[in-house]
Amino acid sequence: MSHEASHDVAPHHDAPHYDAPHYVAARVQRALAADERTYELGIRVDIRGDQLFLRGEVECEERRHLVAAVAGETAPGLKVHNEVTVVEVRGPGEEETL
Amino acid sequence: MKIRVAAVGDVHLGEDLRGRYRGRLDGIGERADVLLLAGDLTRHGTPEEGRVVADEFRDLPIPVVTVLGNHDYQSDAADEIVEVLRDAGIQVLQDESTVIECGDLRLGVVGGKGFGGGFAGKCASEFGEPQMKAFVRHTREISELWHKALKGLDTDHRVVLSHYSPVKDTLAGEPLEIYPFLGSYLLAEAVDAEGADLFIHGHAHSGVEKGLTPGGVRVRNVALPVLRRAYAVYSLGAEDPEV
Ligand SMILES: [Fe+2]
Ligand SMILES: [Fe+2]
Numbered sequence: 001m002s003h004e005a006s007h008d009v010a011p012h013h014d015a016p017h018y019d020a021p022h023y024v025a026a027r028v029q030r031a032l033a034a035d036e037r038t039y040e041l042g043i044r045v046d047i048r049g050d051q052l053f054l055r056g057e058v059e060c061e062e063r064r065h066l067v068a069a070v071a072g073e074t075a076p077g078l079k080v081h082n083e084v085t086v087v088e089v090r091g092p093g094e095e096e097t098l
Numbered sequence: 099m100k101i102r103v104a105a106v107g108d109v110h111l112g113e114d115l116r117g118r119y120r121g122r123l124d125g126i127g128e129r130a131d132v133l134l135l136a137g138d139l140t141r142h143g144t145p146e147e148g149r150v151v152a153d154e155f156r157d158l159p160i161p162v163v164t165v166l167g168n169h170d171y172q173s174d175a176a177d178e179i180v181e182v183l184r185d186a187g188i189q190v191l192q193d194e195s196t197v198i199e200c201g202d203l204r205l206g207v208v209g210g211k212g213f214g215g216g217f218a219g220k221c222a223s224e225f226g227e228p229q230m231k232a233f234v235r236h237t238r239e240i241s242e243l244w245h246k247a248l249k250g251l252d253t254d255h256r257v258v259l260s261h262y263s264p265v266k267d268t269l270a271g272e273p274l275e276i277y278p279f280l281g282s283y284l285l286a287e288a289v290d291a292e293g294a295d296l297f298i299h300g301h302a303h304s305g306v307e308k309g310l311t312p313g314g315v316r317v318r319n320v321a322l323p324v325l326r327r328a329y330a331v332y333s334l335g336a337e338d339p340e341v
Contacts, residue, residue, distance in 0.1 A: 039169065060115060088326065089322065091328060092327055092329050092330070093330075094331075095129070097333045098334055
């Protein structure tokens, strides 16, 4: 595409090009890592249409809700599906002989 | 005669989890001779969270040795956290060693947080911008300190305690793109040069538990989301592991 023709496809103000799902997902992931309410580095973020999917594991129910809250604030207008699970910790189990 | 090493990492405690871990440690004195914590004790690295960690792991019937993880540095309060932990009787290793008496046997532990850089053939090198050089130099200097610490350790068994991984084996399940931020082969190289019975690490929440260094040292990723149990116990020096 020539540079001259670019005005035909120039993004509108209500749909700026940086709001491509790819960048929104990256922004949400960054927010989850950097927001002091979450600091979660291992959450996977996927966007399909107006649906936002969160996957991964956290240590407790409260942190699970905070992850969804921060994601929702970072990507307003998307429906958040919180598929994050709480890690279930069992007893110590058997020892391994090395 | 054997030494039983309990280990867990990435407990990521905070005020919201206060009191939650302590109960899982009931009976640890019957199961193990020492407890090793592989860093990421906190979530934000604040002194307040450090105090939660100290309260969960203080006054156990066995010695507790820990290293810090990247999360424990997040609030620039690592020194204060170290102090809080030491006041609670928890040993904190920062690129140094300690010797623990377990009955008639002596266990040497060399530890520190470690750092990243990637793995042989696919790693960063000390070249180019100062930021890049500093990144790789940090890992190299750590591995040199560990090498030296291991060399000076004359004990029945030797364990290395780290936050970052020395090998790719235990990262399986993590995205390939972030491997350089999960560990460095320089850590394995240092340990292989001197030999050890076991290399414990955390940090890779989506990885797997078991791996091996190129030199044949057993590697165990004890990050809590990987273990899914309160702690793992590894027995060193048992007569015949197959019986
Ligand atoms: Fe962690
Ligand atoms: Fe970590």
